[in-house]
Amino acid sequence: MRRWNGAGLSRPEPDAVTSEEPLEVRIETRPLAVIMRTPGHDEELAAGFLVTEGLLRERSQLRAIRPYPRNPEGNVVDVHLADGVVPDFADLGRKIATSSSCGLCGRSTLAAVRRRFPRITDSVRVAGSLLVDLPAKLRQGQETFDETGGLHAAGLFAADGSLLCLREDVGRHNAVDKVLGRRFLDGAHPSKATVLVVSGRVSFEIVEKALAAGVPVLAAVSAPSSLAVALARSSGMTLVGFLRSGRFNVYSGPSRIIGSRGR
Numbered sequence: 001m002r003r004w005n006g007a008g009l010s011r012p013e014p015d016a017v018t019s020e021e022p023l024e025v026r027i028e029t030r031p032l033a034v035i036m037r038t039p040g041h042d043e044e045l046a047a048g049f050l051v052t053e054g055l056l057r058e059r060s061q062l063r064a065i066r067p068y069p070r071n072p073e074g075n076v077v078d079v080h081l082a083d084g085v086v087p088d089f090a091d092l093g094r095k096i097a098t099s100s101s102c103g104l105c106g107r108s109t110l111a112a113v114r115r116r117f118p119r120i121t122d123s124v125r126v127a128g129s130l131l132v133d134l135p136a137k138l139r140q141g142q143e144t145f146d147e148t149g150g151l152h153a154a155g156l157f158a159a160d161g162s163l164l165c166l167r168e169d170v171g172r173h174n175a176v177d178k179v180l181g182r183r184f185l186d187g188a189h190p191s192k193a194t195v196l197v198v199s200g201r202v203s204f205e206i207v208e209k210a211l212a213a214g215v216p217v218l219a220a221v222s223a224p225s226s227l228a229v230a231l232a233r234s235s236g237m238t239l240v241g242f243l244r245s246g247r248f249n250v251y252s253g254p255s256r257i258i259g260s261r262g263r
Contacts, residue, residue: 048181122216190214
């Protein structure tokens with residue numbers, strides 16, 4: 001690449017850019033979806049994607065996730081379900097085909113999402129003074145971002161601020177799916193007493209994914225959308241936005257945040 005210095009272009013020089021490749025997810029060899037992602041942690045991404053789409057609810061429903069043997073590039077994974085788990089491919093296809101980063105992901109109403117996933121009742125409480133430190137902890141773990149400057153990150157923290165899992169990806173939603181997928185594969189589902197921190201804004205779909213995993217506190221360094229706030233409030237989730245520079249806004253569930261005035 002060449003740099004613009006105000007007077008003209010520099011000589012060509014190398015630069016690191018983020019990898020982006022398609023990953024095809026199959027169920028019992030049947031194609032289901034293609035996800036544009038940063039290669040790596042593909043098993044977690046596939047598991048998290050199926051959890052947040054409502055297909056998988058318990059670890060026992062999943063037998064294995066393996067690379068598809070007929071794809072030498074490694075960009076296809078095959079999900080094998082436990083006996084008796086029969087997906088509705090027609091319904092899944094409709095939802096996934098209409099999915100987009102705008103947030104609605106094929107479900108047109110908040111009520112439809114609430115019917116799919118249980119309300120958050122976790123009574124965990126998190127200190128505000130702890131929350132403000134989490135973006136720095138997230139940033140410290142973004143090794144690939146340091147090289148490219150082009151990746152989003154999601155990190156799942158315990159209530160005491162310890163990092164449980166962090167993943168980077170070119171897609172915000174993929175980073176969340178990888179984190180939640182890792183927890184699911186480890187048998188830690190739902191993710192009770194945790195805080196999910198994301199590096200960008202919070203869309204409806206990010207809240208939906210957190211709800212699917214049972215995450216009680218969702219925090220972002222940027223702004224939430226109106227639908228994200230509405231879903232968080234109706235689902236009993238604590239939603240924090242603009243978590244940066246030692247400050248943040250609480251849009252729902254303030255009772256889980258311990259402040260300096262006895263709360």
